[in-house]
Amino acid sequence: xxxxxxxxxxxxxxxLDKLRRNLARAQSAADAAGLALRPHIKxxxxxxxxxxxxxxxAVGVTCQKLAEAEVMADGGIxxxxxxxxxxxxxxxxxxxxxxxxxRLAVTCDSAAVAEGYRQVMAGADRxxxxxxxxxxxxxxxGVQTPEAAxxxxxxxxxxxxxxxxxxxxxxxxxxxxxxxxWLARAVALxxxxxxxxxxxxxxxxxxxxxxxxxxxxxxxxxxxxxxMDRSQIAAxxxxxxxxxxxxxxxxxxxxxxxxxxxDAGSKTLTSDAMGLEGFGFLPDHPEARIVxxxxxxxxxxxxxxxxxxxxxxxxxxxxxxACPVSNLFDTVWLLDPEGGxxxxxxxxxxxxx
Amino acid sequence: xxxxxxxxxxxxxxxLDKLRRNLARAQSAADAAGLALRPHIKxxxxxxxxxxxxxxxAVGVTCQKLAEAEVMADGGIxxxxxxxxxxxxxxxxxxxxxxxxxRLAVTCDSAAVAEGYRQVMAGADRxxxxxxxxxxxxxxxGVQTPEAAxxxxxxxxxxxxxxxxxxxxxxxxxxxxxxxxWLARAVALxxxxxxxxxxxxxxxxxxxxxxxxxxxxxxxxxxxxxxMDRSQIAAxxxxxxxxxxxxxxxxxxxxxxxxxxxDAGSKTLTSDAMGLEGFGFLPDHPEARIVxxxxxxxxxxxxxxxxxxxxxxxxxxxxxxACPVSNLFDTVWLLDPEGGxxxxxxxxxxxxx
Numbered sequence: 001x002x003x004x005x006x007x008x009x010x011x012x013x014x015x016l017d018k019l020r021r022n023l024a025r026a027q028s029a030a031d032a033a034g035l036a037l038r039p040h041i042k043x044x045x046x047x048x049x050x051x052x053x054x055x056x057x058a059v060g061v062t063c064q065k066l067a068e069a070e071v072m073a074d075g076g077i078x079x080x081x082x083x084x085x086x087x088x089x090x091x092x093x094x095x096x097x098x099x100x101x102x103r104l105a106v107t108c109d110s111a112a113v114a115e116g117y118r119q120v121m122a123g124a125d126r127x128x129x130x131x132x133x134x135x136x137x138x139x140x141x142g143v144q145t146p147e148a149a150x151x152x153x154x155x156x157x158x159x160x161x162x163x164x165x166x167x168x169x170x171x172x173x174x175x176x177x178x179x180x181x182w183l184a185r186a187v188a189l190x191x192x193x194x195x196x197x198x199x200x201x202x203x204x205x206x207x208x209x210x211x212x213x214x215x216x217x218x219x220x221x222x223x224x225x226x227x228m229d230r231s232q233i234a235a236x237x238x239x240x241x242x243x244x245x246x247x248x249x250x251x252x253x254x255x256x257x258x259x260x261x262x263d264a265g266s267k268t269l270t271s272d273a274m275g276l277e278g279f280g281f282l283p284d285h286p287e288a289r290i291v292x293x294x295x296x297x298x299x300x301x302x303x304x305x306x307x308x309x310x311x312x313x314x315x316x317x318x319x320x321x322a323c324p325v326s327n328l329f330d331t332v333w334l335l336d337p338e339g340g341x342x343x344x345x346x347x348x349x350x351x352x353x
Numbered sequence: 354x355x356x357x358x359x360x361x362x363x364x365x366x367x368x369l370d371k372l373r374r375n376l377a378r379a380q381s382a383a384d385a386a387g388l389a390l391r392p393h394i395k396x397x398x399x400x401x402x403x404x405x406x407x408x409x410x411a412v413g414v415t416c417q418k419l420a421e422a423e424v425m426a427d428g429g430i431x432x433x434x435x436x437x438x439x440x441x442x443x444x445x446x447x448x449x450x451x452x453x454x455x456r457l458a459v460t461c462d463s464a465a466v467a468e469g470y471r472q473v474m475a476g477a478d479r480x481x482x483x484x485x486x487x488x489x490x491x492x493x494x495g496v497q498t499p500e501a502a503x504x505x506x507x508x509x510x511x512x513x514x515x516x517x518x519x520x521x522x523x524x525x526x527x528x529x530x531x532x533x534x535w536l537a538r539a540v541a542l543x544x545x546x547x548x549x550x551x552x553x554x555x556x557x558x559x560x561x562x563x564x565x566x567x568x569x570x571x572x573x574x575x576x577x578x579x580x581m582d583r584s585q586i587a588a589x590x591x592x593x594x595x596x597x598x599x600x601x602x603x604x605x606x607x608x609x610x611x612x613x614x615x616d617a618g619s620k621t622l623t624s625d626a627m628g629l630e631g632f633g634f635l636p637d638h639p640e641a642r643i644v645x646x647x648x649x650x651x652x653x654x655x656x657x658x659x660x661x662x663x664x665x666x667x668x669x670x671x672x673x674x675a676c677p678v679s680n681l682f683d684t685v686w687l688l689d690p691e692g693g694x695x696x697x698x699x700x701x702x703x704x705x706x
């Protein structure tokens with residue numbers, strides 16, 4: 001039986017109690033607001049955890065890669081929203097195969113992408129639901145105006161094999177209200193033209209507790225909320241006590257006063273800064289700062305620690321960003337309240353295409 | 354038969370001709386300087402490429418993780434330097450097992466770490482070669498002074514089952530001369546006390562062409578030189594034409610004038626900034642800038658491109674840092690001059706422990 005104490009480091013450990021509280025809180029908030037919850041699996045990339053989310057009331061999952069959606073469908077998840085423009089013959093063929101075996105919806109932000117969907121869905125038994133991706137301030141993909149959303153909705157609705165499924169967005173940091181206003185204008189315009197969107201889906205853990213309100217949004221797609229991380233603490237979405245995912249590392253060198261080096265570098269914690277100083281937070285040594293990372297080393301300034309961690313000590317780190325950490329590990333460890341550690345396969349790790 | 358054209362994106366593609374020229378140039382430079390070349394496998398994590406490096410004259414390989422060294426030993430590589438402090442009963446047992454089946458050397462920077470080696474090597478047929486890691490300016494691990502190197506060398510030489518193998522360092526950026534001076538003082542001190550180091554090993558691709566000179570250094574451990582990357586272009590170690598590793602991506606959205614979004618985000622390119630602006634260089638669109646990454650999207654500013662890449666176009670990207678990109682892919686593709694693409698397994702991907 002593995003335990004927290006027996007794990008070799010670096011390891012990703014997940015506190016099951018905290019995870020379950022995070023899931024329950026978000027599901028309750030979604031239920032209270034009358035929103036469907038459709039978790040983004042990018043954070044955990046695990047079939048078992050996706051199934052747990054659905055068992056607690058989620059309507060299905062969100063994926064951003066075909067390969068992730070294929071892993072989820074292989075595992076029996078039958079309601080998947082793929083929030084990505086799918087282009088090219090090989091990927092479109094995979095999209096069709098996936099649509100034939102589960103309830104799939106996909107997004108697009110241009111008529112050219114929609115045309116690919118139309119061609120590949122020819123002859124399908126049921127139409128593919130396609131949501132229009134809206135750039136409500138993020139500056140990434142998405143139609144730029146509500147008028148463009150209407151134009152694209154019309155293209156989708158007119159295309160055999162497709163149907164206009166609604167609107168999808170991911171708001172900019174700090175831009176929840178602007179995003180909501182954008183969507184409200186688009187919903188009004190679409191409704192005026194006989195195309196009221198059945199689904200209006202948005203996402204994001206940083207604003208989760210404020211954003212899940214009754215209104216024009218029908219569905220919420222948070223990802224990080226299951227684990228939480230240091231960037232979510234900074235955003236005010238959680239406390240450090242609510243962070244279910246932590247990296248367990250060992251102090252491998254204390255070469256100079258005030259310096260301690262751990263066996264977790266960018267190959268474990270990633271270089272994601274998320275606007276924060278340093279590369280993680282140590283709840284047991286809050287004064288420690290992870291100041292630089294190389295691939296296999298994290299160099300900590302422990303000069304402000306009353307009791308700095310010693311050579312050989314194990315330390316727990318809340319990473320800046322939990323999602324890419326999952327993607328670096330084949331297996332993470334679920335910690336139960338009795339101290340046992342059970343391996344959990346990161347099923348969709350490395351699903352790049 | 355796969356070709357560059359048929360690969361699904363994002364994909365990591367390796368130009369075999371460029372790779373071989375990079376290997377040949379470094380081996381020639383090492384030979385000319387009378388240095389042993391011991392490539393760091395962190396960049397490619399591939400048995401086949403490690404074997405190619407050895408076939409061209411490398412004396413063995415460098416690994417930074419036990420798990421990487423185990424993969425290399427499993428594949429028949431029999432001369433491995435593990436440049437890491439190994440601590441803890443489980444890892445020490447693995448170290449002993451590895452030492453029993455290949456020519457292994459390891460490093461340490463404290464008597465406490467050396468004591469772990471001494472205990473686990475008790476009763477071994479041959480002594481374990483242990484090099485003293487020296488902090489010659491990097492500010493990571495390593496003894497802080499030549500005097501401390503001498504003290505630790507004495508501990509190692511006196512320990513049954515161990516022998517003092519020499520000095521190991523990785524210089525700070527821009528600190529090659531300071532590192533060389535540090536090592537010269539340490540070599541003189543050790544020699545004065547009857548412990549001349551047989552091996553003095555240093556590394557780093559950024560300074561490779563300047564640093565490989567006859568002198569007190571006996572061995573060089575470059576990693577990135579096999580692939581090269583944008584950070585090495587910036588360091589003056591290569592030109593963009595010499596970068597053998599590129600990421601192949603597709604433009605999945607052109608939502609607004611001057612903006613093109615590719616299907617390579619931080620899950621492909623990593624967030625490694627390496628002091629550079631943006632997250633990669635597009636040799637076919639040198640005016641394009643990858644300004645922001647999310648996990649699956651790269652947002653490019655293409656406003657300065659004479660002919661911006663269109664929706665659906667494939668683009669080639671030289672990433673800021675090649676090494677962590679390899680670690681995100683189970684398979685990369687070797688491109689031959691005829692345009693064929695052969696999969697290459699990244700054998701030691703994800704070897705975190």
